Amino acid sequence: MTIETLREQMITAMKAGNKLKKEVLSSVLSTAKNMAIEKGCKDNISEEIVNAAILKELKTATEMLDTCPSDRLEQLEEFTLRIEILKEIAPTMMDKSEIERYVIQLVEENNIELITKNKGQIMKVITPSLKGKADGKLVNTVVQEILKNE
Known part of the structure; x- marks a missing residue:
């Protein structure tokens, strides 16, 4: 707005x-x-x-x-x-599936391996671009879920 x-x-x-x-x-x-x-x-x-x-x-x-x-x-x-x-x-926030797609896309673009050890690196790349577009707690949860599935 x-x-x-x-x-x-x-x-x-x-x-x-x-x-x-x-x-x-x-x-x-x-x-x-x-x-x-x-x-x-x-x-x-x-x-x-x-x-x-x-x-x-x-x-x-x-x-x-x-x-x-x-x-x-x-x-x-x-x-x-x-x-x-x-x-x-309020601006519309991204839902869980949108965040999931975005995280996977950004990880691929930045050549980051999807392993638990790289969570900090993944969050460092993702957080600034999702600020104000998605709830931080939800982003963290989605990243944890993605890492569990890998």
């Missing part, structure tokens, strides 16, 4: 009177700006940075939901709604 699209959605939510959605989008926008400043490109915020900000906010909201006491119904509902809003705008 581009920064412009994010701003447009925030303005639309504001005009519609959807306070929570406006708040969530504003938070993502703020996180994206901060991430861009850290990377030294505050005037040119890429889609990659915006997507990373969305995923960061989604992770934070999920953690807040998980740690919220069960008797706090209002907060539980708010966190659940935040997660739903963030999932609507």
Whole structure:
């Protein structure tokens, strides 16, 4: 998602009177700006940075939901709604089969032997290219499964 699209959605939510959605989008926008400043490109915020900000906010909201006491119904509902809003705008993540195909392709391209001893080398090659496209834990699990089958 581009920064412009994010701003447009925030303005639309504001005009519609959807306070929570406006708040969530504003938070993502703020996180994206901060991430861009850290990377030294505050005037040119890429889609990659915006997507990373969305995923960061989604992770934070999920953690807040998980740690919220069960008797706090209002907060539980708010966190659940935040997660739903963030999932609507979050980039689509690769599923297990897509990750599997990608891992095998990258291993072949880099001439890495599929043995347990090379797991670190495989992860080193794969992780940067899948950042923001796939869940890191799932990637790790898929690599372990591939190595077990070899």
